[in-house]
Amino acid sequence: xxxxxxxxxxxxxxxxxxxxxxxxxxxxxxxxxxxxxxxxxxxxxxxxxxxxxxxxxxxxxxxxxxxxxxxxxxxxxxxxxxxxxxxxxxxxxxxxxxxxxxxxxxxxxxxxxxxxxxxxxxxxxxxxxxxxxxxxxxxxxxxxxxxxxxxxxxxxxxxxxxxxxxxxxxxxxxxxxxxxxxxxxxxxxxxxxxxxxxxxxxxxxxxxxxxxxxxxxxxxxxxxxxxxxxxxxxxxxxxxxxxxxxxxxxxxxxxxxxxxxxxxxxxxxxxxxxxxxxxxxxxxxxxxxxxxxxxxxxxxxxxxxxxxxxxxxxxxxxxxxxxxxxxxxxxxxxxxxxxxxxxxxxxxxxxxxxxxxxxxxxxxxxxxxxxxxxxxxxxxxxxxxxxxxxxxxxxxxxxxxxxxxxxxxxxxxx
Amino acid sequence: xxxxxxxxxxxxxxxxxxxxxxxxxxxxxxxxxxxxxxxxxxxxxxxxxxxxxxxxxxxxxxxxxxxxxxxxxxxxxxxxxxxxxxxxxxxxxxxxxxxxxxxxxxxxxxxxxxxxxxxxxxxxxxxxxxxxxxxxxxxxxxxxxxxxxxxxxxxxxxxxxxxxxxxxxxxxxxxxxxxxxxxxxxxxxxxxxxxxxxxxxxxxxxxxxxxxxxxxxxx
Numbered sequence: 046x047x048x049x050x051x052x053x054x055x056x057x058x059x060x061x062x063x064x065x066x067x068x069x070x071x072x073x074x075x076x077x078x079x080x081x082x083x084x085x086x087x088x089x090x091x092x093x094x095x096x097x098x099x100x101x102x103x104x105x106x107x108x109x110x111x112x113x114x115x116x117x118x119x120x121x122x123x124x125x126x127x128x129x130x131x132x133x134x135x136x137x138x139x140x141x142x143x144x145x146x147x148x149x150x151x152x153x154x155x156x157x158x159x160x161x162x163x164x165x166x167x168x169x170x171x172x173x174x175x176x177x178x179x180x181x182x183x184x185x186x187x188x189x190x191x192x193x194x195x196x197x198x199x200x201x202x203x204x205x206x207x208x209x210x211x212x213x214x215x216x217x218x219x220x221x222x223x224x225x226x227x228x229x230x231x232x233x234x235x236x237x238x239x240x241x242x243x244x245x246x247x248x249x250x251x252x253x254x255x256x257x258x259x260x261x262x263x264x265x266x267x268x269x270x271x272x273x274x275x276x277x278x279x280x281x282x283x284x285x286x287x288x289x290x291x292x293x294x295x296x297x298x299x300x301x302x303x304x305x306x307x308x309x310x311x312x313x314x315x316x317x318x319x320x321x322x323x324x325x326x327x328x329x330x331x332x333x334x335x336x337x338x339x340x341x342x343x344x345x346x347x348x349x350x351x352x353x354x355x356x357x358x359x360x361x362x363x364x365x366x367x368x369x370x371x372x373x374x375x376x377x378x379x380x381x382x383x384x385x386x387x388x389x390x391x392x393x394x395x396x397x398x399x400x401x402x403x404x405x406x407x408x409x410x411x412x413x414x415x416x417x418x419x420x421x422x423x424x425x426x427x428x429x430x431x432x433x434x435x436x437x438x439x440x441x442x443x444x445x446x447x448x449x450x451x452x453x454x455x456x457x458x459x
Numbered sequence: 460x461x462x463x464x465x466x467x468x469x470x471x472x473x474x475x476x477x478x479x480x481x482x483x484x485x486x487x488x489x490x491x492x493x494x495x496x497x498x499x500x501x502x503x504x505x506x507x508x509x510x511x512x513x514x515x516x517x518x519x520x521x522x523x524x525x526x527x528x529x530x531x532x533x534x535x536x537x538x539x540x541x542x543x544x545x546x547x548x549x550x551x552x553x554x555x556x557x558x559x560x561x562x563x564x565x566x567x568x569x570x571x572x573x574x575x576x577x578x579x580x581x582x583x584x585x586x587x588x589x590x591x592x593x594x595x596x597x598x599x600x601x602x603x604x605x606x607x608x609x610x611x612x613x614x615x616x617x618x619x620x621x622x623x624x625x626x627x628x629x630x631x632x633x634x635x636x637x638x639x640x641x642x643x644x645x646x647x648x649x650x651x652x653x654x655x656x657x658x659x660x661x662x663x664x665x666x667x668x669x670x671x672x673x674x675x676x677x678x
Contacts (some may be wrong), residue, residue, distance in 0.1 A: 285574035
């Protein structure tokens with residue numbers, strides 16, 4: 046079983062190795078010639094300094110692209126891409142590429158490592174052809190003319206050729222394999238991204254993914270808000286209205302029945318109040334329509350203690366950032382109400398440059414601890430999700446100041 | 460007795476629309492047209508020229524502030540039609556937009572206030588008659604934006620009276636709400652106007668205007 050599977054695998058591997066060597070010689074040779082040609086253009090046509098530029102755009106990129114295909118197809122090695130150069134047009138992209146470390150690594154690969162590797166590959170290829178040719182010498186020598194290509198073919202000792210071929214051939218697959226691995230390492234180092242570039246790309250990737258997650262969570266909150274608004278809230282209002290009508294018009298009912306209606310009416314209104322409070326906490330609609338300033342008076346007014354609000358945000362921040370700022374004020378005021386035993390609170394929101402600063406101060410007993418599970422943990426997480434910072438100053442005995450700073454724009458457009 | 464006041468209603472939730480229509484009819488209004496969106500509302504107002512339009516803020520197609528924008532159009536084009544806006548949440552910003560040019564014949568209440576049928580009917584009549592009805596929550600929102608010192612000079616009771624004035628209530632209405640005599644209310648009002656440096660205006664409506672101007676919502 047293993048034999049029947051092993052054979053084609055072995056044959057495929059040998060074919061791939063041969064293809065790898067052939068294409069290597071061709072590509073390294075082509076890249077070298079390209080470079081020589083461009084260099085000659087510069088030397089013999091001074092002032093035509095566009096040669097390296099041309100190489101940066103057409104030459105290096107296409108040869109690099111071909112090399113990537115070659116390693117993927119024959120060496121089973123994926124060479125990660127280097128970070129793309131972002132510029133509005135092709136010319137500026139080419140110039141920009143000249144300034145990247147990746148470009149110079151690519152150049153080093155094609156012009157310095159390439160020729161050496163090409164020669165090594167050519168030698169390996171010659172060894173393959175020579176040893177197989179040697180072993181089979183008796184099968185084809187008579188096809189050759191007696192004198193050809195500087196060799197007196199009729200004088201060659203056929204058996205020596207065969208022995209030499211038999212000795213060399215068994216080592217060749219392993220030798221080619223080692224060369225292939227060595228080349229893969231070199232190509233990954235020089236054609237692939239450096240560790241710093243790789244990390245930078247990962248950071249960018251992660252930032253993008255986080256922004257997407259954030260946007261998805263935001264969209265989900267909006268959807269739930271909308272569903273509740275269209276469904277449960279309207280039904281509850283309608284129920285309360287009908288009970289209110291019954292209460293107002295069915296005046297000739299016995300007192301027990303009226304008491305039941307009164308109770309149901311009151312409970313419907315309370316349920317509605319609770320639901321409204323919950324839904325408004327998800328995502329207030331006025332936040333989209335009129336911005337943070339307009340949305341905050343709602344929560345400030347609903348707090349059971351006097352809150353003074355001052356908002357100075359001349360230019361709106363990104364929607365996700367506004368949502369976080371809103372959540373911060375909402376949570377902070379909820380905390381003040383629950384834990385601080387404060388008599389009043391002050392909320393100030395101001396934008397300075399690209400920073401949105403939210404500050405909530407209360408005159409309560411202090412001692413707020415971000416790790417104490419008082420809702421401040423959720424706040425910290427939400428703030429961190431947009432790269433914001435949160436500082437709590439809450440000495441025992443108060444007052445407590447929560448300061449949150451948020452960047453007004455996010456890396457990827459939200 | 461002259462003919463019943465005529466009303467149109469715009470509310471996209473059919474269930475709730477039926478309820479509000481019942482309340483309007485209980486209050487003696489004749490509902491001449493019902494609409495499910497802002498466009499339908501404007502058509503109905505143009506056609507029927509009602510005494511009052513009861514308008515939901517959030518309606519199709521955008522489900523944002525269609526009602527507010529339609530209300531502003533009505534107030535500009537058909538100033539004889541009073542507008543009472545209903546909303547799941549009240550926002551002082553919308554109130555300010557509505558009151559910016561003219562404070563007569565405007566109301567802005569939470570939807571759930573409809574359930575307090577008697578009070579709602581009173582607000583409805585007040586608005587239809589050219590008065591004002593602001594939700595207590597709007598007034599509370601307006602107050603958080605005021606610098607605390609002038610309001611801080613008011614007593615607890617005076618603050619309550621100020622809020623009720625801002626809601627658009629008459630002396631009698633305030634007295635009933637706080638269970639005090641009308642003369643006591645009048646005394647509180649005089650104190651408030653003096654402490655806030657407001658002109659001693661004659662008539663309910665001018666007084667509401669002064670208070671709203673103090674709260675920063677009308678010009």
